[in-house]
Amino acid sequence: MINPDLLLQFNAELIKIEKGHIIFDYGSKAQFYFQVKSVEVKMNNVNRDGKEFIQGIFYAGQSFGEPPLFADVAYPAGAEAITDAELYRLPKDIFFELLKQNPDTHLKISEVLASRLYYKAIMASEISSQEPEHRILRLLDYTKKHIHDLDSTDVLEVDLTRQQIADLTGLRVETVIRSCKSLEKKGEIQIKKRKIFR
Amino acid sequence: MINPDLLLQFNAELIKIEKGHIIFDYGSKAQFYFQVKSVEVKMNNVNRDGKEFIQGIFYAGQSFGEPPLFADVAYPAGAEAITDAELYRLPKDIFFELLKQNPDTHLKISEVLASRLYYKAIMASEISSQEPEHRILRLLDYTKKHIHDLDSTDVLEVDLTRQQIADLTGLRVETVIRSCKSLEKKGEIQIKKRKIFR
DNA sequence: AACCATTTATGATTTGAATCAGTTCTGGAA
DNA sequence: TTCCAGAACTGATTCAAATCATAAATGGTT
Numbered sequence A, B: 001m002i003n004p005d006l007l008l009q010f011n012a013e014l015i016k017i018e019k020g021h022i023i024f025d026y027g028s029k030a031q032f033y034f035q036v037k038s039v040e041v042k043m044n045n046v047n048r049d050g051k052e053f054i055q056g057i058f059y060a061g062q063s064f065g066e067p068p069l070f071a072d073v074a075y076p077a078g079a080e081a082i083t084d085a086e087l088y089r090l091p092k093d094i095f096f097e098l099l100k101q102n103p104d105t106h107l108k109i110s111e112v113l114a115s116r117l118y119y120k121a122i123m124a125s126e127i128s129s130q131e132p133e134h135r136i137l138r139l140l141d142y143t144k145k146h147i148h149d150l151d152s153t154d155v156l157e158v159d160l161t162r163q164q165i166a167d168l169t170g171l172r173v174e175t176v177i178r179s180c181k182s183l184e185k186k187g188e189i190q191i192k193k194r195k196i197f198r
Numbered sequence C: 001a002a003c004c005a006t007t008t009a010t011g012a013t014t015t016g017a018a019t020c021a022g023t024t025c026t027g028g029a030a
Numbered sequence D: 001t002t003c004c005a006g007a008a009c010t011g012a013t014t015c016a017a018a019t020c021a022t023a024a025a026t027g028g029t030t
Helices: A004-009 A067-071 A092-101 A103-128 A132-147 A162-169 A173-185 B004-009 B067-071 B092-101 B103-128 B132-147 B162-169 B173-185
Strands: A013-017 A022-024 A032-036 A079-081 A085-091 A190-192 A195-197 B013-017 B022-024 B032-036 B079-081 B085-091 B190-192 B195-197
Touching: A004 A085, A032 A092, A067 B103, A085 A092, A092 A103, A092 B103, A103 A132, A103 B067, A103 B092, A103 B103, A132 A162, A132 A173, A162 A173, A173 A190, B004 B085, B032 B092, B085 B092, B092 B103, B103 B132, B132 B162, B132 B173, B162 B173, B173 B190
Parallel strands: none
Antiparallel strands: A013 A085, A022 A079, A032 A085, A190 A195, B013 B085, B022 B079, B032 B085, B190 B195
């Protein structure tokens, strides 16, 4: 979300991460600002106690892992590249220096935090309201609107596996599969060749 | 979280809200920055579709409802005073003006957003991991640490009703009651005269 | 002291997602 | 073309939280 030129101006490193490699671990200290550079790059977070819960998947142009930078806490989740990825990386103190010198950029970061908080707020209430089908629809609508910038008349081809949907919503694969079928019957989504469209 | 003097300097209004009165509605547009002034003041959010889910309860000195201000979206939840409350209220554009002129305050706001995001991230993964007892403990530990600023050796007297705990964790009252009893047996919490201590 | 609203408590039953176990499908590699 | 791993799918079973129903405790009010 920060202009790449500005990042480079502040000597941001451009690092390459191979698929499956760890970017930072759960519980470690935040030392860098990260922003996804190019290609469709996804990122997922794993949480302790066996089961995986994906906090979010991030694509080109998006930043991630900033909260611990500000809040001075350990990472609540680890981060991993799920495809080969290119990332901008900026050390913490330089990041703050950049913000200080560029109030507009700081405001943009606040916007990002705010909209992510908005998303989490919605997901939290939606997840709590059980109803697997609701959870899934909210997730799809969110990614459609906020990740792919489509409006409601467009059709989104969902590029998440059922397992990823499960990990994002806190459900089980089988439940996701069954719910999707049911949603298809209700006309809420379409499934063509196992791909989900919404 | 913003210094009250600074708020007043920017002509923030001081408004009184009676217990049970609505501060803003679900789905309405964000027009003000709000900050709780005095006394222990709680605030809760209600969501549509019947069931209540409390996004958070806010106490003296805390601000709330900022995300929609930044993200330019409608409120994902309504806000209501659960005791008589005094609030500072600052119109949106003046709020931004204040931030522009006070980078340090802006940074503080970012910190607040970030730490709330951190909390939501933890709650999200914790809620998804089912386990009512885990959810409750996480909630208690969070309020203990981040709301009341106690460290782990202190004992927190929880001032939430079982119903509020239920609404914060997405559980049912009965489940909360039963889980609390079980947690007491396991020595994770104490219950004296129906009050929970952790 | 009696009354009432709210909160806490408890037992019985239902329900639906998780779990378990196994099958089919698909696209890519050999 | 066959092979194979990963993903999607399906049915049967289990289990725990929601639900329902109802009672007891508590604090505040008159």
